[in-house]
Amino acid sequence: MEELKNIIESLIFVSKEPLSIHEVKKILPDIDAGEIRSALDALFREYEENKRGFYLREVAGGYQFRSRPEYRQWIAELIKPNPVRLSKAALETLAIIAYRQPIIRSDIEHIRGVDSGGILRMLMEKKLIRALGRKDIPGRPLIYATTKQFLAVFDLKDLKDLPSLKEIEEFGKQSAAMLDEIQDMDDRPEDEPEQNDPIESPARSLDVPENEDFSGNDEP
Template sequence: MNKSTKLIVEALLFSSDRPLSAKEIQAWIPDSTLADIKTALTQLVEDYAHLERSFSLKEVAGGYQFRTHPMFAPFILRMLKTSPTRLSKAALETLAIVAYKQPILRQEIERLRGVDVGGILRSLMEKGLIRIVGRKNLPGRPLIYGTTKKFLEVFGLKDLNALPKLKEIKELAPDEQEGSQTKEIFRPEESHRQAPSAENQPQ
């Protein structure tokens, strides 16, 4: 791998508003090999880890992306004049069930929660956090749900194996005191280097 390959990889990552995989990057750099790209990515991750910068290169959702450090989140939100997306307790519980039990049927979610979740599932799909992954070979061919790549991006997860323990998820549950029904769960702990476009933000 020559030095220019590493610089090109860095330039592509800076220009992207989403995580890029090594395979994607390799397709855009003629005469490069997948091994070259992986080496460049590894070196870049190490380079930025040792620099005192406001951002670093992270492996997220099957790709790599520059993300700002958590301590700068309040300033970024102030600039963007936005607030973290909030989910109701019911939506948070439903999302957690889908994340940890996927692929899963709506009926299975409702059995675990004890209530109808049709509206909640639609809302989570509109936010791009879950998706229909198929149909079960049962009478009526019920839909099967799973999380999306955007879910991984929002939570800063490399893949589903990086999901926090269930105990940690429970600690994110809304405060029941004073009738509070919402909780900030999408804190920009690692914001994108660039201001995300509207289509990339949960509504």
């Protein structure tokens, strides 16, 4: 167990993205998945009991070592990261996609009431959303969903960890009317095909921590 624990610890440290049990098993095919999970549980307890500078976190479908928040100010002095800035409109669009995925652009714009082409392109460039394919309706619009990068940025194990609509309303300062639109989407008929993508004007910005690319195979 000790050697297995050390191997898994080293794999997690060198991995650029959260490492799943399935990925560990591909590297160690003779080891049972239950043994891998037991080793991960032992690592978790060890890092918690010793209160090290890192802790083991299950996020985005895998495991990752993260620095403890209480040491953030000293880490920031060393690396001085440039934050990724998301506008209120971008957060609003991202929330709609997160809760209604898979979703097409015309549905997003019906909820927001404004063109969202520029914001969708920006969110794709930041690897927070991806295109799953095209919907089989006139115009064949792209279908959007969130990525593993989205889960990692917002510290989510999976989409089940998303806060309630009430909580996301408070976080993103979204209106109750918009949330009603999200909840009522299933009652609407199919939307018209997508149009061109004019760039949307920027809005007030909010900070989101910079992260590595955890999108894995999320690209279309």
